[in-house]
């Protein structure tokens with residue numbers, strides 16, 4: 027027996043399949059992350075009148091016949107279209123990174139409205155403000171918190187002492203927090219400026235508030251914050267992120283061409 031489900035959905039990924047189909051990845055408000063195929067989507071534009079464009083938010087009509095099978099998309103009615111993100115390379119890089127985190131760390135068909143609303147708010151922020159360093163850190167921290175992996179920056183995860191020192195402290199990646207005592211095999215040095223930045227970002231509950239917390243992504247402190255957040259996320263995923271490898275390739279390529287043009 028086939029069950030029909032209609033839900034709000036964000037289109038995260040689209041991969042060609044066979045001659046004319048596509049396999050899609052949605053994050054839906056009612057069923058969490060869902061994989062579905064759209065039959066004939068590549069042959070006929072009329073088949074899905076609003077198109078199947080990444081980062082759109084719409085009403086999806088989905089059908090499933092047995093548990094754990096691929097769902098079938100029969101209709102997708104787009105309400106919000108953030109296609110301007112695709113024309114801004116930095117914003118697109120932030121979007122791809124966020125999508126990869128969600129795809130790697132959320133189970134299939136496990137609804138979580140906090141994650142759904144987080145994605146809606148994040149893509150809206152990218153569409154309006156473009157790529158903002160502190161907003162991406164906030165996305166990481168809120169996602170980790172909603173997933174039950176919130177890192178601890180204000181106290182020691184071993185002895186629970188509130189950290190008040192202005193010296194550098196050790197962040198233990200495996201323990202997910204600051205460690206002021208004992209042995210740490212997997213520690214990264216976190217400066218006081220970077221630690222205070224991460225604490226203030228973590229306290230904010232909306233991206234519009236985070237927008238006003240200044241930090242340059244080119245600064246030493248900024249790159250420290252990025253390195254810590256990336257290490258925490260990779261620790262949970264258990265492998266390198268493809269979107270991050272892509273950024274490294276892009277950056278080294280543009281640096282190469284810069285060196286060449288300077289002789």
Ligand SMILES: [Zn+2]
Pocket residue numbers: 182183184185186187205206207
């Ligand atoms: Zn301690």
